Amino acid sequence: MTKSMQQHSSLSTKLGLTLLFCLLGACTASTITISGSFPSPLVRKLPLTVGVYYPDELKNYSFIEFDDNTGKDQYIIQSGTSQVELFNTLLPALFQNVVMLDSLDNVQSNTSLDAVFVPAIEEFQLGLPAKTRLNVYEIWVKYNMRLSNANGEYIADWVMTAYGKAPEETFQSVDSGVQDAATVAMRDLAASFTIGFSGIPEVNEWLKDNDYITE
């Protein structure tokens, strides 16, 4: 065998091995970016001007699902953009005026604000059919909601959970199953938030004390 033939053979072997590793899924974790549009809730607006601040942790939120066998990243679920989109649809439907805040530093100088709302994700869980042996994709999210007045004084701090599931379908990709479950979970949060906001005991008391609602 000539030197050039040996080089060619070595290159082919390397290329073949690289392709084999890639095919075996050893290259990278799959990134699933959650996207979707959400309907605006059908409710009467509360007569409030609310400042909204999205922490960077929420805006860039991503969850990593690890492979049980290798311990390596298997799926990276990026949901920050859709979380912001969800609140951007939900809050203007619920409150008379919504003011987006870049930071919480100068909130006190904004005298037009009745309250400041800060949502955050505390926990995220993913259930894949391949792992749970159930024929559904499941997503469970625990949120922390904080409402304070413009002076930074606490009004309410409460936890909300959202759950979404989507049936596994034939020839469906994991990406599509996770997307569907996430959309259901985020709609679930929006529904509970819309219906339950005025009913949160501390919020209800504050709304009544300030004559924003009568009962």
Added chain:
Amino acid sequence: MNIKNTKNFYGLLLSLIALSLTACTTTEIDEFRQGATHISSEERIVILGRRQNNNYETEGSFVQCVANTVSSGQDGIEVMAEQEFLDAMFPFFEPRTAPMRTSHLQELMTLEVAAQKIEEFGIEYIIWLDGFTERSEGGGSMSCVIGPGGGGCFGFGTWTDDSNFEAEVWDLDTLESVGSISTDSNGQSYMPAIVIPIPLIARVEANACNGLGNQLKQFIKGS
């Protein structure tokens, strides 16, 4: 016989064989009426799937199939698309917030925004579909081989599908339930394989959909 005619003949023969090779299905439909029903040509209905159960949820494709059956034909009833209704009525018909009983519906209709929207859509009846198709009693075995000279399968497989669905009809004028229709459809599918697997599929869910859809149409029209 020329080549083109021969091809057509075999194509027709294969189609006929394929059509005749469907396994048998038994469908039973029960109707329970509690009140009178009527619908005019300006009014429409919406068919919604129940999705609050932990272990199953009514498939969107089944809801769509029943809606297609109800709206098809000369005697068809106009059906509002499920997703359009859910989005427009958001957040009142989500899995966690949807009214489970007519008393909850009565409560919901006290909200002006919800009642106005229903009125605007001209919806006369809400139909709740609840159920699922279960596959069980699988049996048989099949093995397939592939080699340089070709491949093939040999064996026999069988399974049973059982579809159970119930449709509850809510009248939006009286805010009461006017009745329900349930369907139980089951059938056994077979898959014999001598070189090529030949699926003899029992169209259980499709039969449940057609039976339920046609019965619903008659029920709502009051006939």
